[in-house]
Amino acid sequence: MPENLNFAPMVKKTLQEQIYNELQAALMRGQFLPGEVLTIRALAGALGTSIAPVRDALQRLIAERALEILPNRSAYVPLMSRSEFKELTIIRLKLESLAVELAVEYITIEQLDFIRKINEEMNCAINKSNASKILERNMEFHFSIYRAAKSPLLFKLIESLWVRIGPLLVVPLREITSNDTVFSDGFCNHIKIINALESKNTIKASNSIIADIQETAEWYHTHYNFN
Numbered sequence: 001m002p003e004n005l006n007f008a009p010m011v012k013k014t015l016q017e018q019i020y021n022e023l024q025a026a027l028m029r030g031q032f033l034p035g036e037v038l039t040i041r042a043l044a045g046a047l048g049t050s051i052a053p054v055r056d057a058l059q060r061l062i063a064e065r066a067l068e069i070l071p072n073r074s075a076y077v078p079l080m081s082r083s084e085f086k087e088l089t090i091i092r093l094k095l096e097s098l099a100v101e102l103a104v105e106y107i108t109i110e111q112l113d114f115i116r117k118i119n120e121e122m123n124c125a126i127n128k129s130n131a132s133k134i135l136e137r138n139m140e141f142h143f144s145i146y147r148a149a150k151s152p153l154l155f156k157l158i159e160s161l162w163v164r165i166g167p168l169l170v171v172p173l174r175e176i177t178s179n180d181t182v183f184s185d186g187f188c189n190h191i192k193i194i195n196a197l198e199s200k201n202t203i204k205a206s207n208s209i210i211a212d213i214q215e216t217a218e219w220y221h222t223h224y225n226f227n
Contacts, residue, residue, distance in 0.1 A: 016060075019049065024159075037076045099154055100146075104205050111144065111148050
């Protein structure tokens with residue numbers, strides 16, 4: 001081992017890492033809308049921290065293309081074209097169906113009970129028109145399954161896609177009409193996914209997650225005004 005190595009002391013999680021995780025989760029949950037400008041000072045105030053770690057976290061998200069930068073150096077949530085959305089959906093279908101297929105092998109009874117509870121909570125939120133709760137429970141449902149796949153690399157890839165797609169998730173909650181069933185259909189698809197996982201049916205599990213993603217994507221193609 002060379003004697004002149006000079007590594008910084010290891011810490012469990014830096015403040016910048018915590019802020020990055022908070023902003024990443026906010027993007028995934030649809031807390032920021034497409035086109036929304038994120039100023040460092042406002043975020044620092046909301047997070048109760050100094051400007052420097054917020055700036056570092058934003059730069060990381062910009063490097064990952066989760067955010068883009070304006071000429072005045074402010075960050076903003078990128079708008080999405082129809083072709084970009086279609087490409088993201090195709091990739092999601094491949095990666096998320098693979099994660100569900102892997103989860104069939106590893107998921108435990110306790111994990112199944114947990115995701116069933118999460119889905120019921122999502123349904124309650126749908127009935128109460130609780131937008132933030134719907135998005136939160138939907139994300140938790142999906143990622144609880146993807147964690148069960150025991151593939152950290154695949155999990156990170158899916159996470160990066162949700163950071164890009166997340167800002168669109170809130171749109172149906174603002175534009176949905178009484179005739180739309182996008183959320184109730186999602187709840188029903190989730191039940192099919194749970195049943196397939198419980199019965200260890202890989203094909204049905206994969207088909208059900210594909211249906212869930214495709215049906216939601218179709219809503220956007222029909223209703224959303226892409227950039």
